[in-house]
Amino acid sequence: MSGLANVQFWAFVGVVAGIYTIFALGLQLQFGFTGLLNFGHVAFMAIGAYTMAILVVKVEWPLWLSALVAIAVSMLFGLIIGLPTVRLRADYLAITTIAFGEIIRFIAVNQQTLTGGPQGTINLTGAGRASSYNREWLDFQGWAQDQLEVILGDHATRDLTMLVLVWIVAVVLIVLLQFMVHSPWGRVLRSVREDEDATSALGKNVFSYKLQALAVGAAIGAIAGLFFAFQFSFFSPQDFDPLTTFFAYVIVLLGGTAKNWGVPVGALIFAFIFAGTRFLDFWPLSELTSADRAFLRLIVVGLILIGLMAFRPQGIFGKKEEMVLE
Amino acid sequence: MSVPERNGTILELSDVVKHFGGVAAVAGAELDVRRGSITALIGPNGAGKTTLFNIVSGFYKPERGVISFEGERIDRKPPHAIAQRGLVRTFQITKALTKMSVLENMMLAAPHQPGEQLWRLVFTPRSARAREREVHEKAHELLKLVRLDRLAGDYAGTLSGGQRKLLEFGRALMRDPTMIMLDEPMAGVNPSLGLELLDHMKRLQDERGTTFLLIEHDMEVVMNVSERVIVMNEGRVISAGPPDEVRRDQAVIDAYLGTGRGAGEPSAPAEETPPSEGDTA
Numbered sequence: 001m002s003g004l005a006n007v008q009f010w011a012f013v014g015v016v017a018g019i020y021t022i023f024a025l026g027l028q029l030q031f032g033f034t035g036l037l038n039f040g041h042v043a044f045m046a047i048g049a050y051t052m053a054i055l056v057v058k059v060e061w062p063l064w065l066s067a068l069v070a071i072a073v074s075m076l077f078g079l080i081i082g083l084p085t086v087r088l089r090a091d092y093l094a095i096t097t098i099a100f101g102e103i104i105r106f107i108a109v110n111q112q113t114l115t116g117g118p119q120g121t122i123n124l125t126g127a128g129r130a131s132s133y134n135r136e137w138l139d140f141q142g143w144a145q146d147q148l149e150v151i152l153g154d155h156a157t158r159d160l161t162m163l164v165l166v167w168i169v170a171v172v173l174i175v176l177l178q179f180m181v182h183s184p185w186g187r188v189l190r191s192v193r194e195d196e197d198a199t200s201a202l203g204k205n206v207f208s209y210k211l212q213a214l215a216v217g218a219a220i221g222a223i224a225g226l227f228f229a230f231q232f233s234f235f236s237p238q239d240f241d242p243l244t245t246f247f248a249y250v251i252v253l254l255g256g257t258a259k260n261w262g263v264p265v266g267a268l269i270f271a272f273i274f275a276g277t278r279f280l281d282f283w284p285l286s287e288l289t290s291a292d293r294a295f296l297r298l299i300v301v302g303l304i305l306i307g308l309m310a311f312r313p314q315g316i317f318g319k320k321e322e323m324v325l326e
Numbered sequence: 327m328s329v330p331e332r333n334g335t336i337l338e339l340s341d342v343v344k345h346f347g348g349v350a351a352v353a354g355a356e357l358d359v360r361r362g363s364i365t366a367l368i369g370p371n372g373a374g375k376t377t378l379f380n381i382v383s384g385f386y387k388p389e390r391g392v393i394s395f396e397g398e399r400i401d402r403k404p405p406h407a408i409a410q411r412g413l414v415r416t417f418q419i420t421k422a423l424t425k426m427s428v429l430e431n432m433m434l435a436a437p438h439q440p441g442e443q444l445w446r447l448v449f450t451p452r453s454a455r456a457r458e459r460e461v462h463e464k465a466h467e468l469l470k471l472v473r474l475d476r477l478a479g480d481y482a483g484t485l486s487g488g489q490r491k492l493l494e495f496g497r498a499l500m501r502d503p504t505m506i507m508l509d510e511p512m513a514g515v516n517p518s519l520g521l522e523l524l525d526h527m528k529r530l531q532d533e534r535g536t537t538f539l540l541i542e543h544d545m546e547v548v549m550n551v552s553e554r555v556i557v558m559n560e561g562r563v564i565s566a567g568p569p570d571e572v573r574r575d576q577a578v579i580d581a582y583l584g585t586g587r588g589a590g591e592p593s594a595p596a597e598e599t600p601p602s603e604g605d606t607a
Binding site: 198322 | 410430481
């Protein structure tokens, strides 16, 4: 149980929670506020990460420019997938977006010259030559770590610096989204979620607002993808399987649908459960191999989701009275 | 009346057709609504009144026919574009935005809110805030009118059926429409408040020249408030004119009392009151 007290380990868990927070915030806007059942959200994360990596390694653009373009490309894909599908009924939208997510992943697997293929971005410049998109980021992170050392001294490690950076971005995004959903713009989004016909009867272009929600959510998903890429110095298509999108749904539901501040809480709980299962090494679980125990976390997440739906369907921050309104 | 052009036509439909499967819900409807009038659209259940509303407001595309509003064709326009032109409708089965407050329901409807566009929200936040204050004030005024001001902060989902009708009416007024189509606005509303709403409709008609087209089953309301009555049956307009003339029209009496009803009439619960003997005599 020694790992429980390991600061580095929990800093890592906190970074993962921060990345998941950003990722799930995009879904919160699309699903929680606008009612769009997007089951392919992971694709935006993949597009963000891959576009950045490809631009840095193959086109040799500066990291910051590549990151901005990656966000823009992800938004563009949000519009492209939205144009034909957003008019569909919720369940059909869910099916087509799952397919979209899988298409992006399969492209990443198969277009080896573009993406490095199944081995991931380490193969971006071809097999045998390990390529990295991360140099400029590590420079920046080193600089940030120096600043942090002024305050924290020796405690300012690489992981802790990443933790601070990820959560600064996460909190800025939450504050921004909080402002947006309570603006007149966000009022139209929430109205689309409640009733599309009523919204269009009151002169609002429902189609356009759905596309906007999809595009803004895609941008946020891409930002999560960037941090994912920065945290792990390379990544591969299997990091973007459909399960990742479902995790984001678990986080949104845990925290509370349409509650921005519920997202970080949901993400923290989720990340701690996920990482925490490694400490379930007491009997009788100690009879299992560590690989088998790793799968316990999926069972635990499933059980928590079932319990949540049964006893607190509105999530941690949700309001019970909203669940019964028709 | 100070409002000019009171007798021009504001809405005109010719030869409008819409089928559902094999049933012609609207089968070549022709009608016109005069600017600044209060016009009632009546007819037995399944006559095609609500379908016609859905066609005019852009929710259904007609298979044939021309619809013009203020001289411009709107039959290929989407619902929001029609609402933006000043033609607003309410729904027979109310569509409250249940998880939003009553006040938010009202404020959403307001036109010309620059804050509804992201880029203007970012670059001209002040104009959005200024407009928001106006909208807020207007919403409160109208909520007082429909007697929902004390419920402004409540979820719209907690309102009763009648209160939701009132909310829909108030929401439509938020848009400052030139014409409002009301689908059974009085259903479930208490009668004395209903009379106040009718008074308010007349006031809007007088002061702003607002045009009203309403589907209504309460014949007393229809005969008292409307200057013109349009009667539909089996997807067609079978009569139109001042209330006194229409109630004496044999085709109308037949439609309501059952003679001449075709097999195409879908069965529906009989919730309406046909014109009483006194009315039709």
